[in-house]
Amino acid sequence: MSRLIVVSNRVAPITEGEPTAGGLAAGVMDALRQKGGRWFGWSGSVVPDMVTPPLPVTEQRSGPVSLYTMDLNQGDYDAYYKGFANGTLWPVFHYQAGLSRFDWAEFAGYRRVNGRFADALLPLVAPQDVVWVHDYHLLCLAEALRARGAGNRIGLFLHIPFPAPALLMNIPAHAELMAAMVQYDLIGFQTEPDRQAFADYVQREMGGEARAEGVLAVGGRVLRTGVYPIGVQDDLLRAEAAQDSPPVAALRDSLRGRALVMSVDRLDYSKGLPQRFHAYERFLAENPAWHRRVEFAQIAVPSRSDVQAYQEIRRELEGEAGRINGRFAELDWTPLRYLNRSFARRDLMPMYAGAQVGLVTPLRDGMNLVAKEYVAAQNPADPGVLVLSRFAGAARELDAALLVNPHDEQGMAAALLQALEMPLAERRERHAAMFAAMRHNSLDRWRDRFERDLRQPAALPAVA
Missing domain, CATH: 3.40.50.2000 (Glycogen Phosphorylase B;)
Known part of the structure; x- marks a missing residue:
């Protein structure tokens, strides 16, 4: 052989x-x-x-x-x-x-x-x-x-x-x-x-x-x-998502019952992070009823730090995160958490499971396994909602997600509101369809x- x-x-x-x-x-x-x-x-x-x-x-x-x-x-x-x-x-x-x-x-x-x-x-x-x-x-x-x-x-x-x-x-x-x-x-x-x-x-x-x-x-x-x-290995990821760890417990305690919108990306200009930040800012501006009820956590894993374009986007995102928090934050509420570091998968999966919204909006991506990992990590009885760029390869399989154009700031802000307010029955239906597609293309x-x-x-x- x-x-x-x-x-x-x-x-x-x-x-x-x-x-x-x-x-x-x-x-x-x-x-x-x-x-x-x-x-x-x-x-x-x-x-x-x-x-x-x-x-x-x-x-x-x-x-x-x-x-x-x-x-x-x-x-x-x-x-x-x-x-x-x-x-x-x-x-x-x-x-x-x-x-x-x-x-x-x-x-x-x-x-x-x-x-x-x-x-x-x-x-x-x-x-x-x-x-x-x-x-x-x-x-x-x-x-x-x-x-x-x-x-x-x-x-x-x-x-x-x-x-x-x-x-x-x-x-x-x-x-x-x-x-x-x-x-x-x-x-x-x-x-x-x-x-x-x-x-x-x-x-x-x-x-x-x-x-x-x-x-x-x-x-x-x-x-x-x-x-x-x-x-992805969906069974393995779901089992990891059911575990707990000190970082996950700390995140859960700090949220104080607030809804969590979560994104995880390599720090790369193809991921559409500035556009995502602007869409979240617009969501906050248009929906004051959600102030103090939601937080957005963006994990941006350092990548190719010796390449100038990556140094520039890091500086841009740090500035935008500070500006958005300066505009909306309260003494006991930080609407945007920007973390320029990596986490072990054993910690990420429970974080995905605890997020009411997975926000995955690259400008262009071959597949984007974060989208699939987020779906795999969800509890089928009470799943979160995936908001996904139509320019990610995963969108061709996960078409039951809320598909958005990452260049459309208003459309992404509207999708965030729809995701946060989506009824349980619809969340279950969308998740089941996406999980079945992932099972087929294992x-x-x-x-x-x-x-x-x-x-x-x-x-x-x-x-x-």
Whole structure:
């Protein structure tokens, strides 16, 4: 039986008993532990430029799973990670082209690091193994592996959105990037619009041809595309949500019976946090009857703090939180709690369970697992209400949420009022519909469908 070889920018903890964080880590690690395999990625460490490649690969083992990591030198990190991946791809793929920058030297560095991943990976891969690559950091990895003689089946799952062709073409290296991507045998997307955007580019700009459903022929190659919405471990999350902890008890006591609106995001401009703050401010201005009866807790986990755009949004949010509290706060009431820190999942799940409203309003998101985690954490007998951006991938499954346009401040304020005043029967009905959709697109199904399709030739599409 061929092994599963997973490649991602970073890898999950492998220590026995240590929980993995996030859908990628949980789903992939579970597959590896069931069937055995290898996981390769960057260690997270940056070494001085005087340390020249090839850099050593470190191995860690736990039962049938082997985890391999490699450092990056400073120049490669700056060009690959800070530069093209997060300075160019991330903003363009999240429909924020105005925040992107492009430098041919950074694109060359991105391809160079993809090549170094390939060099380090090849000795770990047997001819019959299948390789599952994750996300936007490694769009050129299949091309690099093919150039080095790898004939394995190689698949890519893109966790973030894929932009419309006209937006993608803002990247001067779009043709080179797409020529590299079609070297994969299978490319998976979170939603059908993402998959269709990729197919449109291949057909209109590369002269590709659509064959069977999801199958594209281009440049002498045949590749399959598909939609694989990532899920969560809903039973596990609900069990965690039923637990208590000192931070959760402190939050509950401090609320003094007030309703809680809760948001949890990475500190990122794609999450729509300023727009969310403004919508909450408008809600307070238009609904004085809710003063002292509701509080909004925004947890913004620090992210990419060495990137200027992230430093700027942190300063903006700190200023806006202070301004809104200065306008509405009372001596015994702080309407907006802004926390620029992370919390363990064992604490977040009970916080979700205690929140009457989950406010998830990204400007654009591949899926957004916070929305699904919030739904999983709710007590079905007395659930809270999810207010969700229609531009999150999760909105295609969780359409029983209150869907909002994150650019519509008035509409979001109205949705907050509707959520806080929603009758119990309607809350139960909406929650049941969302939970059923999550059960169907579970984390296990996401993982198993992708791996099955990756092992099957594109000429014989698998049945979903």
